[in-house]
Amino acid sequence: MAETVSELERYLQLTGKSKDLWEDAKQYLPGGDSRNSIFWAPYPIFVDRASGCHVVDSDGTDRLDFIGTMTTLILGHSPKAVVDVVQQQLQQGVVYNAPNAHQIRLAKLLCERIPSFDLVRFTNSGTEATLNTIRAARAVTGKSKIAKVEGGYHGSHDQVSVSVRVNPAKAGERSHPNAMAATEGLGDGTLDQVVVIPFNETAIALKTLEGNKDDLAAVIIEPMLGSVGMLPATAEFLTMLREFTKDNGIVLIFDEVISYRAASGGAQEYYGITPDLTSLGKIIGGGFSIGAFGGRKDIMDLYDPTAPGGPRVAHAGTFNANPVTMLAGAATLDELTPDVYRKLAEMTEYLRAEILKVGAELEVPIQVTGLGSLFGIHFTSDELVGYRDIAAEDAAFRHQVFLGLLNEGILMASNLVGAVSTEIGKAEVDAFAAALRRVLERALAPST
Ligand SMILES: Cc1ncc(COP(=O)(O)O)c(C=O)c1O
Incomplete structure (x- = not known):
């Protein structure tokens, strides 16, 4: 003391x-x-x-x-490769009201590197990225509940502000954790929408998931618990999630906002397990605000504004895919x-x-x-x-x-x-x- x-x-x-x-x-x-x-x-x-x-x-x-x-x-603070392209872009405008070509380059780099990416969309934060993966999963399955692990952090929107850094004394049994609010101010019913499973406890988690399989739109997981302690999942646990979701028409989401650092194709490449959707953030913006979500073409097509009747899932954002961030991200990935x-x-x-x-x-x-x-x-x-x-x-x-x-x-x-x-x-x-x-x-x- x-x-x-x-x-x-x-x-x-x-x-x-x-x-x-x-x-x-x-x-x-x-x-x-x-x-x-x-x-x-x-x-x-x-x-x-x-x-x-x-x-x-x-x-x-x-x-x-x-x-x-x-x-x-x-790449550390202010790497030359990033600073040079950003300085150049600042002379040519910071953000436009129409698409720019730089996002194509970053999108291509990500689609080439990440096994689950057929298509990708950009956001300004990892929070928006996970929000969109869950919304897309609900749209494509027509179901509402999600499953997440206790201790998993996926940003600050309501649906994932559940059972993050819980007090174990108040959160029920280790094998059957209660859904706990991570903040005050969640909407009514938020906790009822989330099935919480213990990380890396394959048999117990599977039992809980089986009991909820008809209601689940998605299982979202960090392949390595990131901000709470950098604790990797076992291959057995992730394999179970992949098989369970596949067998039951549930969308498997890997939140790789942190774990994308594990390899150029992210933790999914490291483990050799491909989810349906993936959320990204952090390193892919070269130090500028970013998020991205991508995955199976049939799911990502829900965002297509040229589809008959328009996009099935709404997606906007004033600063999405702005040229400065796109260039900084592409310059970073080029170095990696x-x-x-x-x-x-x-x-x-x-x-x-x-x-x-x-x-x-x-x-x-x-x-x-x-x-x-x-x-x-x-x-x-x-x-x-x-x-x-x-x-x-x-x-x-x-x-x-x-x-x-x-x-x-x-x-x-x-x-x-x-x-x-x-x-x-x-x-x-x-x-x-x-x-x-x-x-x-x-x-x-x-x-x-
Ligand atoms: C795994 C994970 N998902 C999502 C987020 C949210 O990202 P952001 O802070 O960009 O909203 C974070 C942030 O630390 C994260 O670690």
């Missing part, structure tokens, strides 16, 4: 200007920001500038960025060759090994999860199967480590998930491991 205070004290000493900005921000923005997912206690740092894998806060502290805007910046994916995965594997080494030397139980360039640090030797295992970890200790890493010049997500960019090399990984070692040594030191 004394050491928690000590990391906190160090943090307070280092972040005075951020604190002033936060106090100022709170006068106009509830809680001082517009994104609750990146708030941490006692207050977050305010970023002044960033470049490559470095982020500099308002107090002038330079930190290594091991999260890249919640996994988005796979198979060789780059291989190097990213190797560097992340080196990071995982170095973290484990620190844990072994200091006798702190650590597991490092994740796929490709994504990783999550877990301080437990218990088997990590699903959300409840992550929720059982010591939250106070994790927060102490997070603040400690900030104090040591490392930025991750506050729940210790991270992402490696192409700007991160061996030197940065070694710096990460050394920082973690110092933080854990302080945490283990007897309190005075």
